[in-house]
Amino acid sequence: MPTVSMKVNGDTVSGEVEGRTLLVEFLRDTLGLTGTHVGCDTSQCGACVVHVDGKAVKACTALALACEGQSVTTIEGLAKNGALHPMQEAFRENHGLQCGFCTPGMIMSAVDIVKRNGKKVKEATIRAELDGNICRCTGYHNIVKAIQDGASKM
Amino acid sequence: MHDFNYHRPTKAADAQKLIKKHKDGALMSGGMTLVPTMKQRLAAPSDIIDLTGLGNSGVKVLKTKVTVHAGTTHAEVATDKDLKKAIPSLCALAGGIGDPHVRNCGTIGGSIANNDPAADYPAALVALDATVVTSKRKLSADKFFKGMFETALSRDEIVMAVEFPIPDKSGYAKFPNPASRYAMVGVYVADHGKGNVRVAVTGAGAGVFRQKAMEKALSADFSANAVSGIATKADDLNEDIHASAEYRAHLVGVMAKRAVAGAK
Structure with a gap:
């Protein structure tokens, strides 16, 4: 079986995988990082969003071997020294979740949205940029509020 | 998903050699269609030759x-x-x-x-x-x-x-499927100057096609009004749960107008 090595949340990791092993399977099953969720498994819901070399991608549609040598950040990698990332804090403050299943992907997308659109990102931009993240509980309202709040504190 | 051998060549010549050698292999670029297709077992290549390594x-x-x-x-x-x-x-x-x-x-x-x-x-x-x-x-x-x-x-x-x-002016308008964002109908218009206008339609038929009657009208007058009343035949257009062929034919006209109006 081929071996893959990459950086995950700053640590160099490696493991045996198959050609068909998805990045999300490697993260969850091999590394035990179960914060990245699999919702639809068809690249639509965005619960599996992680950052690969700084870009937000759907880990259910990326091959683990294609990430060889790359740097991956998952939801577990956002908090620093026991303090939540400002975006995580904003989701808590604004109650940007109900069941919480989509939340890891929402937060990873949110951080990416702010990185590309700045701290003063407009509500309409956030709503458009959330195209690839589905929440079936909240109606998005508090998620959008949380992202605006988190953006101002990032 | 069925398993496969994964290759990530760094040179185009090597990629070409690999795909020649592996008759049941497939080239992959971003994988945004191929990976979901393999997951559904609609494709089961023996080898994946990932082109992203070419840079x-x-x-x-x-x-x-x-x-x-x-x-x-x-x-x-x-x-x-x-x-x-x-x-x-x-x-x-x-x-x-x-x-x-x-x-x-x-x-x-x-x-x-x-x-x-x-x-x-x-x-x-x-x-x-x-x-x-x-x-x-x-x-x-x-x-x-x-x-x-x-x-x-x-x-x-x-x-x-x-x-x-680089055209003088061009515009694109699509009516996206609300779930997938694929075009139910998308129309791209481009004014290349000297009366050369091209109009291409996606999403409506079996593949992209040119709407020549609209090209002719826009060549004479590049304005949204010029395409008013130019019908697209529904005969060969796609029909599915999202839209009938007639509806798609109608959308070609609407999207063409929007594309021209928004052309820059």
């Missing part, structure tokens, strides 16, 4: 033409500053494909090689009269796209770049 990406804007390398992602095309000045409609089109995560991976080369009948890029290539540069030859967009999921590419031929002449 063949980037946009180069010259005086009269633009070259977009095949591995350029939709996100890169959407945000390229020089391209925004040269062909803004192409940036807008790329920014409307899928969602942000898909745009970070999906590439122009992968999209056109797949030739999904509802993909956006084929309309851009045909309306802009683009040239596809492959590992073996150059061919016009008109000759490149063949029909549903079919192109002129041979099995071991790799798309390397797309060359776009």
Whole structure:
């Protein structure tokens, strides 16, 4: 079986995988990082969003071997020294979740949205940029509020 | 998903050798269509030859033409500053494909090689009269796209770049499927000057096609009014749970008007 090595949340990791092993399977099953969720498994819901070399991608549609040598950040990698990332804090403050299943992907997308659109990102931009993240509980309202709040504190 | 051998060559020549050697293999670029297709077991290649290792990406804007390398992602095309000045409609089109995560991976080369009948890029290539540069030859967009999921590419031929002449004005409007963002109908119009206007339609038929009656009318008068009353025949158009053929035919007219009105 081929071996893959990459950086995950700053640590160099490696493991045996198959050609068909998805990045999300490697993260969850091999590394035990179960914060990245699999919702639809068809690249639509965005619960599996992680950052690969700084870009937000759907880990259910990326091959683990294609990430060889790359740097991956998952939801577990956002908090620093026991303090939540400002975006995580904003989701808590604004109650940007109900069941919480989509939340890891929402937060990873949110951080990416702010990185590309700045701290003063407009509500309409956030709503458009959330195209690839589905929440079936909240109606998005508090998620959008949380992202605006988190953006101002990032 | 069935298992496969994974290859990530760094040179185009090596990629070509690999696909020649592995008769049941498949080339993969961003993988945004191929991976989901394999997951559904609609494709089960023995080998995946991942082209992202070639580093063949980037946009180069010259005086009269633009070259977009095949591995350029939709996100890169959407945000390229020089391209925004040269062909803004192409940036807008790329920014409307899928969602942000898909745009970070999906590439122009992968999209056109797949030739999904509802993909956006084929309309851009045909309306802009683009040239596809492959590992073996150059061919016009008109000759490149063949029909549903079919192109002129041979099995071991790799798309390397797309060359776009810079038009005087161009615009793209699509009616996206609200779930997938694929075009139910998308119309790209391009005014190349001297009475040469091209109108390409995606999403409506088995593959991208030119709406020649509209081209003629717009060549005489490049305004939204000029396409009023020009019907598109519903006979060969797609019909599914999202829209009837007649509805799609109607949308061609509406999208053409919007594309012309928004042309820059």
